[in-house]
Each structure stands twice: as structure tokens, then as C-alpha cells.
Amino acid sequence: MMKPPFKNPRASHNFQGRSCSIVGVGSYVPAKILTNHDLEKMVDTSDEWITTRTGIKERRIAAENEWTSTMAARAAERALKMAKVPAADVDLIITATITPDMPFPATACLVQEEIGARRAAAFDMEAACSGFIYGLEIGQQFIMSRTYNTVLVIGAEKLSSIVDWSDRNTCVLFGDGAGAAVLQNRENSHGLLTTFIGADGEKGDLLYMPAGGSRCPATRQSVDGRLHYLRMDGKQSFKNAVQAMESAARQALQRCELDISRIKCVIPHQANRRIIDAVAERLGAAPEQLFVNLEKYGNTSAASVAIALDEAVASGRLNRGDLILLVGFGAGLTWGAAVIEW
Ligand code: ACO
Numbered sequence: 001m002m003k004p005p006f007k008n009p010r011a012s013h014n015f016q017g018r019s020c021s022i023v024g025v026g027s028y029v030p031a032k033i034l035t036n037h038d039l040e041k042m043v044d045t046s047d048e049w050i051t052t053r054t055g056i057k058e059r060r061i062a063a064e065n066e067w068t069s070t071m072a073a074r075a076a077e078r079a080l081k082m083a084k085v086p087a088a089d090v091d092l093i094i095t096a097t098i099t100p101d102m103p104f105p106a107t108a109c110l111v112q113e114e115i116g117a118r119r120a121a122a123f124d125m126e127a128a129c130s131g132f133i134y135g136l137e138i139g140q141q142f143i144m145s146r147t148y149n150t151v152l153v154i155g156a157e158k159l160s161s162i163v164d165w166s167d168r169n170t171c172v173l174f175g176d177g178a179g180a181a182v183l184q185n186r187e188n189s190h191g192l193l194t195t196f197i198g199a200d201g202e203k204g205d206l207l208y209m210p211a212g213g214s215r216c217p218a219t220r221q222s223v224d225g226r227l228h229y230l231r232m233d234g235k236q237s238f239k240n241a242v243q244a245m246e247s248a249a250r251q252a253l254q255r256c257e258l259d260i261s262r263i264k265c266v267i268p269h270q271a272n273r274r275i276i277d278a279v280a281e282r283l284g285a286a287p288e289q290l291f292v293n294l295e296k297y298g299n300t301s302a303a304s305v306a307i308a309l310d311e312a313v314a315s316g317r318l319n320r321g322d323l324i325l326l327v328g329f330g331a332g333l334t335w336g337a338a339v340i341e342w
Pocket of ligand 1: 045050053054128129169170173232233235238271272301330331
């Protein structure tokens with residue numbers, strides 16, 4: 001048998017032939033489009049400012065009767081369809097989100113009911129924009145340990161529900177949507193080669209939502225003070241995003257003893273075109289290696305990498321055996337990267 005031209009870190013452990021594959025991907029975005037020109041009528045901004053500073057042209061906004069769980073369910077159904085796996089076979093649903101339908105029950109439980117995955121265990125986890133990569137890391141642990149055979153990992157957000165639509169510093173950046181992946185133990189296809197995740201709680205104040213939790217429960221004052229909206233230090237978030245994404249990507253590549261030139265498709269968190277270009281330049285990735293769709297959706301936090309992965313697969317640019325690098329960064333701070341052999 002020919003030796004693979006890169007190191008599979010999983011092979012060095014005693015996994016007894018076990019491997020974790022992404023056997024299906026899917027995504028869903030709401031129909032309503034909010035363009036930069038629409039935003040010009042809402043706050044003091046311009047299409048020119050938003051485009052040159054971020055690369056975003058439009059974003060999707062969920063309807064009133066659409067929630068994180070319903071968008072997550074649509075993305076999950078599409079991923080299960082591609083995987084040819086019935087919902088009844090799902091063992092575990094992990095939903096990464098910072099905008100759950102409600103504090104409890106978990107959005108993953110609502111998804112379980114919505115898609116009819118009757119026997120699945122279900123929980124939510126939160127790592128903001130790194131959520132989907134964190135979810136892949138957690139999901140693959142259950143597969144590799146033989147605890148479960150089929151794990152559904154979803155990144156889903158209705159960020160429009162926590163964006164302050166009177167704050168031009170933030171409202172132009174975010175959008176709604178969901179993406180999902182089905183993980184199974186399948187030999188030699190679409191294998192998750194490595195995942196790497198990290199965090200720095202010291203910088204939690206760069207991007208956060210002050211109220212609505214146990215520290216500052218909802219009161220008339222918290223509502224009047226607009227504390228139920230996200231707050232962000234844009235410049236510091238930018239700086240930390242570039243550093244953390246470069247470092248996470250390098251860690252993941254190093255574990256596989258891979259050079260960036262071997263990666264067919266780099267799928268970064270879609271927050272800002274300038275962040276993506278800066279990370280690519282530091283890594284030495286060429287523009288044609290990058291997959292970027294943020295001009296259509298803005299920053300969809302935990303859904304961003306999942307939607308982009310689904311669209312990259314649907315675009316037909318990936319062939320069997322191609323290597324994909326996922327890399328993300330988010331509030332927390334959190335970061336993560338993953339290498340997949342497609
Ligand atoms: N329209 C017009 N002017 C604006 C807007 C807007 N929408 N937003 C801010 N401005 C103004 C500010 O008021 C400020 O004006 P002032 O200088 O008179 O005070 C000025 O533009 C700010 O300009 P810069 O500081 O040069 O803006 P910058 O180049 O830093 O871009 C941006 C701002 C786009 C927010 C950038 O910092 C950024 O993208 N940061 C990362 C944000 C992000 O992606 N966060 C999430 C990542 S992590 C995660 O996804 C969870």
C-alpha cells in the first residue's frame with residue numbers, strides 16, 4: 001500500500017482502525033436579504049464603507065417565525081440527506097450557538113424533536129464563532145471512543161435577535177443561518193484528520209453580551225440600557241482574530257506534518273475579508289486556495305464555517321482526497337482549526 005504523503009495523527013494512537021468521517025454536509029439561510037443599501041436607511045453608514053472595511057455586501061435575516069432551532073433543523077435534514085442517514089439513526093446532536101431559542105431547553109433538543117431523531121442524545125455548546133470547529137472536535141471524540149456511530153454537529157445562529165440595530169459599529173457585520181455535518185466511522189473517506197481548539201478567557205470583554213445571564217438577569221434597567229445586545233471592540237477583535245487563526249491553522253497543519261501548499265481549500269471563519277486576507281498572507285495561502293462567501297451572509301458566528309464548508313462541497317471544487325483546512329476565531333476568546341481529507 002502506498003504511504004500517505006502526510007501524517008494522520010489519529011493513526012499514531014491505538015484507534016483500532018477507527019476513523020471519523022464527515023459523511024454529509026448541509027446548510028440553510030433565511031430567504032430575507034438585507035443589503036448594505038438597506039442598512040444605509042437604518043444607520044449612518046454606506047455601502048462603500050461596509051464593502052471596503054469588511055467585504056460584506058448583504059446578509060440574511062430570519063423571519064419572525066424562524067428561530068435558531070428551525071434553521072438548524074433544515075441544515076441538519078440536508079446534511080442527513082447527503083449522508084443517506086435517516087434521522088432515526090442519529091445517536092447524538094450537538095448544536096453550537098450563542099443564540100439558542102431560549103436559555104433552556106437546549107436548542108439541540110428542539111432540533112431532535114423537529115427532525116424526528118427520537119433516540120439521539122442532545123446538547124448545546126457555546127464557543128461563539130469557533131463553535132462549529134469545537135463541535136467537530138467533541139463529536140469526533142464520541143465516534144473515536146466507539147460511544148456513538150452517528151453524530152450530528154450543527155452551527156446555527158439568529159444573530160439578528162441580539163444585534164443592536166441602532167449601532168453602526170456592529171449591526172453591519174452579522175447575519176443569520178445554519179450549517180450541519182454528519183459524522184460517522186467510515187474508512188478512507190472524508191476523514192477528519194485532526195482538530196485543534198483553544199481559548200483565552202482573559203479577553204472575554206472584546207466581544208460579549210452583558211445581560212440575560214445569571215450575572216445580569218433581565219430587568220427594566222437592563223433593557224433600557226440596551227444590555228441585551230452584543231458589544232464588540234472591533235479593532236482588538238480584528239488583531240486577535242488574525243493572530244489566533246494563524247496560530248490555530250499552524251498547529252493543525254503541524255500535527256499532520258503538512259505544508260499549506262498541500263491544502264486544496266482553506267475555509268476560514270467568515271467575519272471580515274481583511275481578516276481572511278491577513279491570515280492567508282501570514283500562512284502563505286494563495287487566493288485561489290481560499291473559500292469566501294461572506295459577501296452574501298456576513299458573519300454568522302457558529303454557522304459560518306459550516307455554511308462555507310457546505311457551499312465549498314456544493315461548488316464541486318473538491319475532489320476525493322483533497323485536503324481542507326477549517327479555521328475559526330470567536331468570542332471567549334476561542335479559536336480552532338481542523339484538517340479534513342475529503
Ligand atoms: N459605517 C460607517 N462608519 C462606521 C461604521 C459603519 N458601519 N462602523 C464604524 N464606523 C466608524 C466608527 O464610528 C469610527 O469613526 P471615528 O473614527 O470617527 O470614531 C470609524 O468608522 C472606525 O474606523 P476604523 O477604526 O478604521 O475601522 P476598522 O478599519 O477597524 O473597521 C471593523 C471596523 C470593520 C469593525 C473592524 O475593526 C473589524 O472587522 N473588526 C473585527 C470585527 C469582527 O469581525 N468581530 C467578530 C470577530 S470574532 C467573531 O466573529 C465572534
